[in-house]
Amino acid sequence: MSTPIIEHWIDGAATPATSDRTNPVYNPATGEVIAEVTLASAGDVRAAVDSARKAFESWSQYSVGKRASVLFRFRELLAANVDELARIVSREHGKVISDAKGEIARGLEVVEFATGIPHLLKGEYSDQAATGVDVYSFRQPLGVVAGITPFNFPVMVPLWMSPIAIATGNAFILKPSERDPSASLFLADLWAQAGLPSGVFTVLQGDKVAVDGLLHHPDVAAVSFVGSTPIARYIHETASAQGKRVQALGGAKNHAVVLADADLDLAADQLTAAAFGAAGERCMAVSVAVVEDSVADSLVDVLATRARAVRVTAGDQADADMGPVITAAAKERIESLITSAADAGAELVVDGRGHQVEGYENGFFVGPTVIDRVTPDLEAYREEIFGPVIDIVRVTGLEEAVGLINANPYGNGTAIFTSSGEAARTFTREVSVGMVGVNVPIPVPVASHSFGGWKQSLFGETHVYGPEGIKFYTRGKVVTQRWPRTRDVASPASFHFSGDATK
Ligand code: NAD
Numbered sequence: 001m002s003t004p005i006i007e008h009w010i011d012g013a014a015t016p017a018t019s020d021r022t023n024p025v026y027n028p029a030t031g032e033v034i035a036e037v038t039l040a041s042a043g044d045v046r047a048a049v050d051s052a053r054k055a056f057e058s059w060s061q062y063s064v065g066k067r068a069s070v071l072f073r074f075r076e077l078l079a080a081n082v083d084e085l086a087r088i089v090s091r092e093h094g095k096v097i098s099d100a101k102g103e104i105a106r107g108l109e110v111v112e113f114a115t116g117i118p119h120l121l122k123g124e125y126s127d128q129a130a131t132g133v134d135v136y137s138f139r140q141p142l143g144v145v146a147g148i149t150p151f152n153f154p155v156m157v158p159l160w161m162s163p164i165a166i167a168t169g170n171a172f173i174l175k176p177s178e179r180d181p182s183a184s185l186f187l188a189d190l191w192a193q194a195g196l197p198s199g200v201f202t203v204l205q206g207d208k209v210a211v212d213g214l215l216h217h218p219d220v221a222a223v224s225f226v227g228s229t230p231i232a233r234y235i236h237e238t239a240s241a242q243g244k245r246v247q248a249l250g251g252a253k254n255h256a257v258v259l260a261d262a263d264l265d266l267a268a269d270q271l272t273a274a275a276f277g278a279a280g281e282r283c284m285a286v287s288v289a290v291v292e293d294s295v296a297d298s299l300v301d302v303l304a305t306r307a308r309a310v311r312v313t314a315g316d317q318a319d320a321d322m323g324p325v326i327t328a329a330a331k332e333r334i335e336s337l338i339t340s341a342a343d344a345g346a347e348l349v350v351d352g353r354g355h356q357v358e359g360y361e362n363g364f365f366v367g368p369t370v371i372d373r374v375t376p377d378l379e380a381y382r383e384e385i386f387g388p389v390i391d392i393v394r395v396t397g398l399e400e401a402v403g404l405i406n407a408n409p410y411g412n413g414t415a416i417f418t419s420s421g422e423a424a425r426t427f428t429r430e431v432s433v434g435m436v437g438v439n440v441p442i443p444v445p446v447a448s449h450s451f452g453g454w455k456q457s458l459f460g461e462t463h464v465y466g467p468e469g470i471k472f473y474t475r476g477k478v479v480t481q482r483w484p485r486t487r488d489v490a491s492p493a494s495f496h497f498s499g500d501a502t503k
Contacts, residue, residue: 003033003034003035003036004034004035004036005022005035005036005037005038006025006035006036006037006038006181006182006185006205007038007185007205008038008040008044008048008202008203008204008205009184009185009188009189009201009202009203010044010047010048010051010199010202010203010204011051011198011199011202012192012197012198012199013198014185015047016038017038017039017040017041017044017205018041018043018044019038019039019040019041019044021038021039021041021209022036022037022038022039023036023037023039023178023179023207024036025037025092025178025179025180025181025182026092026179026326026327026364027091027092027094028092028093028094028323028324028325028326028327028363028364029094029313029314029315029316029323029324029357029360029363029364030314030360030362030363031328031362031363031364032362034091034092035182037178037181037205038205038206039178039205039206039207039209039210040204040205040206040209040210040213041209042209042213044204044206044210044213045204045206045209045210045213045214045217046213046217048173048202048204049144049173049214049217049219049220050219051198051199051202052144052171052172052173052199052200052202052219053143053144053171053219054199055171055197055198055199055200056141056143056144056169056170056171056199056200058197059166059169059170059171059197059200060140060141060169060170062169064117064118064121064169065118067117067166067167067169068115068116068117068118068167069195070166070191070194070195070196071111071114071115071117071163071166071167071194072115073193073194073195074111074163074190074191074194074196075108075111075112075115077190077193077194078104078107078108078111078190079108081186081190082101082104082105083101084186085100085104085155085183085186086100086101086104087100087316088182088183088186089103089104089154089155089180089183090315090316090323091182091315091316092154092179092180092181092182092183093151093152093154093179093180093281093315093323093326094279094314094315094323094324094325094326094364095278095279095281095315095323096315096316096317096320096321096322096323097315097316097320099277099278099315100155100315103153103155103156104155104156106156106159106444106447107155107156107158107159107160108159109446109447110159110160110163110164110447110465110469111159111163112447113163113164113447113448113465113466114163114164114166114167115167117167117168120167120467120470121138121139121168121470121474123136123137123138123139124136124137124138129480132482132483132484133480133481133482134480134481134482135478135479135480135481136478136479136481137476137477137478137479138476138477138479139168139470139471139474139475139476139477140169140474140475140477141168141169141170141473141474142170142221142222142245142473142474142475143170143171143219143221144170144171144173144219144220144221145165145170145171145172145173145220145221145222145223145224145473146172146173146174146175146214146220146222146223146224147161147162147165147172147173147174147175147223147224147225148175148211148214148223148224148225148226148227148235149161149174149175149176149177149225149226149227150177150226150227150228150283151177151179151180151281151326152278152281152282152283152326152386153226153282154176154177154180154181154182154183154184155183155187157226158174158176158183158184158187159187160224160226160451160464160465160469161174161224161464161465161469162174162187162201164465164469164470164472164473165224165469165473166191166196166200166201168470168473168474169474170221170222170473171199171200171201171202172200172201172202173202173203173204173214173220174187174188174201174202174203174204175203175204175205175206175210175211175214176203176205178205178206178207179326179327180326181203181205184203184205185203187201187203188201188202188203211235212238215235215238215239215242215244216238216242218242220244221244221245222244222245222246222472222473223235223239223244223245223246223247223248224246224247224248224464224472225246225247225248225249226248226249226283226464227249227250227251228250228251228384229250229251229384229410229456229457231250232248232249232250232251232458232459233248233250233456233459235248235459236248236459236460245472246459246460247452247458247459247460247461247462247463247464247472248458248459248460249283249452249453249457249458249464250410250453250456250457250458250459251283251384251386251410251412251456251457252283252284252285252287252384252410252412252413252453252457253287253288253381253384253408253410253412254284254285254286254287254288254410254412254413254414254415255286255287255288255289255290255393255401255404255405255408255414255415256270256271256274256286256288256289256290256414256415256416256417256437256441257290257291257398257401257405257414257415257416257417257418257427258271258289258290258291258292258295258299258417259292259397259398259416259417259418259420259423260292260294260295261418261419261420261423262295262417262418262419262439263417263419264295264298264299264302265302266417266439267299267417268299268302268303268306269306270417270439270440270441271286271289271303271390271441272303272306272307272310272368273441274286274415274441274442275287275289275368275388275389275390276307276310276321276322276368276388276390277321277322278322278323279322279323279324279325279366279387279388280325280385280386280387280388280389281325281326281386281387282442283412283413283457284412284413284435284442284443284444285386285442286390286415286441286442287384287385287389287390287391288374288381288390288391288392288393289303289390289391289392289393290393290395290401290404290405291392291393291394291395292394292395292396292397292401293394293395293396296372296392296394299392300349300370300372300392303349303370303390303392304349304350304370307350307368307369307370307390308350308368310322310367310368312355312357312365312367312368313357313360314357314359314360314363322368322388323365324357324360324363324364324365324366325364325365325366325387325388326364327364328364330364330386330387331364331365331366331387333387334366334385334386334387334388334389335353335354335366337379337380337383337385337387337389338351338352338353338369338371338380338389339353340378340379340380341371341374341378341379341380341391342371344378344379344380345373346371346372346373346374346375346378346380346391347371347372347373348369348370348371349370349371349372349392350367350368350369350370351367351369352366352367352368352369352388352389353366353367353369355367366387366388366389367388368388369387369388369389369390370390370392371389371390371391371392372392373392373394374391374392374393375393376393376404376407378391381393384410398423398426398427401427402426402427402430402431405431405432405433406430406431406432408455409455409456410453410455410456410457411432411433411434411453411454411455411456411457412433412434412435412453412454412457412458413433413434413435413436413437413442413443413444413453414431414433414435414436414437415436415437415438415439415440415441415442415443416428416436416437416438416439417439418438418439424438424439432454432455433453433454434452434453434454434457434458434463435451435452435453445466447465447466448466448467449466449467450462450463450464450465450466450467450468450469451463451464451465451466452464452468
């Protein structure tokens with residue numbers, strides 16, 4: 001049987017590439033190549049943008065109510081297809097089915113937020129701002145906007161962007177990860193079933209060629225990116241130099257502080273899920289536990305017990321807690337970072353290297369790993385491991401914990417476990433991180449707020465979805481109007497900038 005080819009979605013239909021370049025797509029649990037994804041040529045990028053530009057011209061003229069009705073239908077279709085979509089995500093990404101459903105649920109929330117677009121786009125009006133003069137302001141779409149997304153949330157991250165871009169009247173081009181591209185086509189089909197006109201949602205499969213084509217195309221007005229820090233920085237610099245609006249979310253090293261007065265059982269449970277869920281391949285995964293000395297031995301004991309109990313197997317198995325990592329190369333990199341920590345003198349309390357899963361001997365599995373007595377100079381601390389590994393750093397108290405986090409170049413998420421309101425308040429006010437949890441390990445904001453980190457976790461000034469998403473995908477216009485009857489104009493136009501003309 002020949003390997004299936006995953007195509008683009010241009011002008012409302014699956015579209016083959018004009019190049020013969022492809023990338024293998026694996027089932028990470030079995031290690032098998034299950035498909036080849038098309039990689040766009042520069043010509044494919046032009047075709048995608050041309051189609052989106054034409055679609056924008058009519059879509060931006062749809063009434064906001066009609067746009068909302070498409071969003072409502074898309075929401076219903078998405079909710080009705082959660083099981084199938086979760087299966088597609090799990091097969092190419094490796095995450096367990098319940099977690100894939102979780103990511104769809106978080107994306108669905110953004111769709112629901114975007115159905116409120118008639119209210120969200122209401123402008124402001126100043127009656128009689130000057131005598132006989134009214135002023136109003138409103139926001140308009142940008143045009144063709146692009147979203148470049150990572151492998152780790154093939155549904156949620158495209159849904160952080162596209163519902164809001166589309167609801168606000170833009171045409172959206174998705175460039176998904178070439179490692180798990182099938183979910184993007186499933187979403188495109190649901191948009192079409194929901195009645196979205198052809199060309200308003202486009203999928204351009206590809207790699208750097210597709211990305212660079214979008215970054216340099218004059219008709220792409222804005223770029224949203226989510227991925228690793230080096231690429232986020234590149235996207236931000238390149239798109240900005242082209243005069244485009246850009247938001248580029250990067251990598252992370254999320255610290256969770258455990259103070260001595262915390263409920264240690266609760267903290268250990270939450271840390272286990274936050275470190276090993278989705279095999280640690282989450283931008284908000286907790287990868288460092290910063291633990292107050294006096295409770296560190298007890299916490300590490302409980303955490304090690306919990307880590308050993310995590311059921312690691314293929315994501316579609318009923319009893320799975322954690323699946324494989326995305327590729328053989330990712331497994332090798334994660335294992336070498338674990339080795340580097342051991343070589344540098346840290347203590348491997350639970351070692352997930354060489355983890356074998358019966359029936360899945362060729363899968364890309366790494367077992368849950370707990371590394372104690374990690375210090376900030378170690379490579380395993382400095383690097384974003386992006387695997388099921390938690391570093392334990394021991395500290396004397398809150399002040400040292402905050403100092404450690406604030407010295408870290410990333411600032412995506414952080415959390416504190418404590419029973420002291422005062423400690424929590426000090427922490428939330430002083431920590432240099434964009435999203436903070438108090439006894440909540442993964443503080444991903446609900447869709448009515450916006451998501452974004454600080455420092456090297458985000459380049460650009462707007463966060464994604466929520467109110468900042470609306471702002472990102474629109475630009476403001478202010479109208480100052482007067483409707484004089486000829487006889488009311490008593491004097492000729494004033495040459496003073498703020499003179500009689502408006503007072
Ligand atoms: P990645 O940076 O390798 O890829 C992201 C996207 O960029 C993909 O679509 C890819 O095709 C494209 N890309 C890769 N190399 C490129 C290049 N040289 N030039 C142009 N485009 C290129 O990231 P990934 O491995 O898919 O995802 C994991 C990373 O994403 C982690 O660092 C994780 O922390 C980060 N992430 C961050 C957030 C956040 O909200 N801050 C969310 C999810 C993932």
